[in-house]
Amino acid sequence: MAEKRIGLQTVKLSNPPSILGTATVVGPKEGEGPLKDYFDIILEDDMWGQESFEKSEVKIQEEAIKQAIFNANLSSKDIEYLFSGDLLNQIITSSFTARQLNIPYFGLYGACSTMTESLSLGAMIIDGGFADKVVCATSSHFSSAERQFRFPLEYGSQRPFSAQWTVTGAGATVLASSGNGPYITYITTGKIVDFGIKDANNMGGAMAPAAIDTISQHFKDTGYSPDDYDLIITGDLGLVGKRILLDLMKKEGYDLSKVYSDCGIKIFDGVEQDTHAGGSGCGCAAVVFNGYIYKEMLKKNLNKVLLVATGALHSPIITLQGESIPCIAHAVTIDNLID
Amino acid sequence: MDNMNNKEYQKYAERKIPKPTYFKNILYAFVVGGAICVFGQIIRNMLFKFGLDENSVTIATSIILVFVGSFLTGIGIYDKIGKIGGAGAAIPITGFANSIVSPAMEYKREGFIFGVAARMFSIAGPVLVYGVGSSVIVGILYLIFTKGR
Numbered sequence: 315m316a317e318k319r320i321g322l323q324t325v326k327l328s329n330p331p332s333i334l335g336t337a338t339v340v341g342p343k344e345g346e347g348p349l350k351d352y353f354d355i356i357l358e359d360d361m362w363g364q365e366s367f368e369k370s371e372v373k374i375q376e377e378a379i380k381q382a383i384f385n386a387n388l389s390s391k392d393i394e395y396l397f398s399g400d401l402l403n404q405i406i407t408s409s410f411t412a413r414q415l416n417i418p419y420f421g422l423y424g425a426c427s428t429m430t431e432s433l434s435l436g437a438m439i440i441d442g443g444f445a446d447k448v449v450c451a452t453s454s455h456f457s458s459a460e461r462q463f464r465f466p467l468e469y470g471s472q473r474p475f476s477a478q479w480t481v482t483g484a485g486a487t488v489l490a491s492s493g494n495g496p497y498i499t500y501i502t503t504g505k506i507v508d509f510g511i512k513d514a515n516n517m518g519g520a521m522a523p524a525a526i527d528t529i530s531q532h533f534k535d536t537g538y539s540p541d542d543y544d545l546i547i548t549g550d551l552g553l554v555g556k557r558i559l560l561d562l563m564k565k566e567g568y569d570l571s572k573v574y575s576d577c578g579i580k581i582f583d584g585v586e587q588d589t590h591a592g593g594s595g596c597g598c599a600a601v602v603f604n605g606y607i608y609k610e611m612l613k614k615n616l617n618k619v620l621l622v623a624t625g626a627l628h629s630p631i632i633t634l635q636g637e638s639i640p641c642i643a644h645a646v647t648i649d650n651l652i653d
Numbered sequence: 654m655d656n657m658n659n660k661e662y663q664k665y666a667e668r669k670i671p672k673p674t675y676f677k678n679i680l681y682a683f684v685v686g687g688a689i690c691v692f693g694q695i696i697r698n699m700l701f702k703f704g705l706d707e708n709s710v711t712i713a714t715s716i717i718l719v720f721v722g723s724f725l726t727g728i729g730i731y732d733k734i735g736k737i738g739g740a741g742a743a744i745p746i747t748g749f750a751n752s753i754v755s756p757a758m759e760y761k762r763e764g765f766i767f768g769v770a771a772r773m774f775s776i777a778g779p780v781l782v783y784g785v786g787s788s789v790i791v792g793i794l795y796l797i798f799t800k801g802r
Contacts (some may be wrong), residue, residue: 368764466759468726469776470735470742472678472753475671510659511666519666523654558668562654 318441321535323528324502330441330652332493334447335386341456341482344593344601347582352605353483356382360457360482368402371455375400376485377453382486382604389423393417393488394445397432399424400596400652401454401480402462408452420525426521426550427504427625429485429599430644436489437498437646446491447468453484454595463514463630475515476516477589478552478578478594480530485600487608496611500647502532510638514623514628515641518555518578521624524641525551525559529622530566532645534594540570547607548643549599549623550578552591577602577623599623607648617650678739685738689745693718715746722747726754752776 318325338353347354355377364370376378383390384558394523396415399422400407410599426433432450439445457467459480464470507527511520525548540546551559564568567605578592579601603621610616629637657665696717701709722745725731731751735742742748756775760768774781 461759466755467774468729468732468751468755468758469736470726470732470748470755472736472739474673509657509662509666511663516666516670519669522666523662526654554669554671558666561669566654615712 321531323505324500325438326500326534326536327356327437327441327498329441329491329498330499330649331437331489331491332495332497333608333648334388334488334490334493335382335384336485336487336608337378337381337385337441337484338601338605339374339381339483340597340601340605343456343479343587344481344483344581347587347607349558349581349602352543352609353601354378354385354605357482360455367455367458368406370400371400371407371409371453371458371484374455374482375451375453375455375486376405376414378453378484378604379411379415379449379486380513382449382451382488386488386490388412388447388488390417391467392414395420395436395439395446395448396451397422397436397448398451399428399432400452401459407455407458411451422452423627424623424642424644425625425627426454426594426596426598427623427642427644428596429549429603430621430623430646431625433487433489433498433621433646434501434503434644436487436499440489441490445595448489449486450489451484451486452600454480454482454597455481456480456595459595464531474515476513476518476552476554476591478550478555478591479582479589480595481581481593481597481601483597483601485597485604487604494651495652496608496648497652498646499649499652500532500536500645501531502528502535502645504528504643504645506640506642508638508640512633512636512638513629514626514633514639516554517550517594517626518552519558520639521626521643522551522555522558522562524643525555525622525624526562526566528643529563529570529620530568532620532647533568536647537561540568540573543573543618543620545575545607545618546573546620547580547602547622548574548576549621549625550592550594551576551624552578552594553584554591555624580606611648611650614650621648681737682739682741684741685734686741687747688748689718689742691744692721718746719750722750723754727749727758731755749777749780752780
């Protein structure tokens with residue numbers, strides 16, 4: 315009997331895992347943004363002494379994981395599972411990071427939804443009694459993502475206003491079966507939602523329906539309303555996705571305007587930093603959650619947060635074949651108090 | 654979301670995207686593209702002054718512009734010109750140089766054969782294929798219609 319399930323897509327964790335520590339590493343541009351004071355390590359150079367962007371991303375993720383374990387006052391021997399993923403083909407960043415760490419490893423691909431995908435699975439493994447301490451992590455790198463999904467860096471192209479800027483950064487969370495919080499209490503796992511958007515420069519518009527689907531299902535399953543939350547924050551819908559989400563959620567009967575934000579909008583100053591619709595990438599939700607949200611929760615400025623990382627599960631090959639973009643959003647409730 | 658089908662949503666989402674600043678883009682493209690052409694003209698005039706004939710001047714001007722485009726790509730400036738100028742920076746021969754040099758730089762770490770050489774034409778390739786292809790077709794048409802004259 316799956317007695318922890320409530321509603322159609324949600325689980326209520328009966329022994330909510332606690333966050334023991336987090337860490338973030340970000341690139342120079344993120345380190346100049348509005349959230350700069352919340353990050354652990356800010357790089358001066360996004361190559362970080364490595365010979366390629368991919369190798370630099372590996373180092374960024376590895377340092378974030380090591381730092382998170384250190385911040386939790388643990389050593390890597392204490393960690394029973396590592397859940398991580400990234401944007402690169404065959405999730406090489408995560409696997410090459412895991413190669414250094416010697417921790418049993420589950421590699422995930424959820425595109426930019428990976429932060430909540432890893433938190434969901436990590437929390438369920440702990441609540442199910444299969445582990446006491448796990449690390450959930452993800453990363454992205456502007457330059458490694460650009461070359462895989464778009465154009466060479468030095469190519470002189472113009473970006474449309476709906477385009478987003480891939481965050482260079484990694485975030486890692488250490489979850490444990492006991493601790494003083496914040497706790498992961500509910501998990502709403504998303505379905506693939508695809509409304510036929512084919513424009514890879516309009517990720518916000520493509521992903522917004524997935525976020526709307528998951529958030530409304532979360533309310534139906536848990537009985538919560540927007541007022542129960544201090545913050546409901548999506549991963550990387552950006553300005554276009556935000557507009558769509560607020561508008562369509564209202565039509566569904568939920569007014570989110572007072573509590574809603576988006577990690578992609580928070581991380582950059584869109585006008586000053588010329589990032590157009592906002593940040594994106596796995597690292598976007600990862601560094602905003604592990605930096606800003608976690609630290610604000612420790613200070614009790616936020617007590618109950620719904621983190622909804624959103625992912626566009628496409629590839630350049632299938633886009634060229636004329637396919638639309640399948641999208642997903644996973645929601646995780648993070649609570650300072652448990653009943 | 655249940656009351657919206659795919660087509661309706663796509664139309665709706667399209668309306669939520671900020672409109673491109675067409676007038677500004679066209680103006681910048683004109684200025685940047687025009688400036689590159691003026692620069693080319695200056696080179697041409699100077700080469701004539703050095704006493705080169707018409708044919709050599711045309712070739713030498715192209716060579717110099719390709720060099721400048723590649724050089725500015727190499728030192729990380731041409732992408733900024735392209736960001737402002739759009740098609741004004743992409744259409745002139747300097748933009749063509751940019752489209753070849755930028756992937757060559759980007760893929761250097763994957764080696765000189767499967768990296769630099771194989772990826773070099775990933776952007777310029779289509780231009781070359783259809784440019785050369787259409788010039789062959791035009792050449793054949795020219796031959797047919799001017800045959801015997």
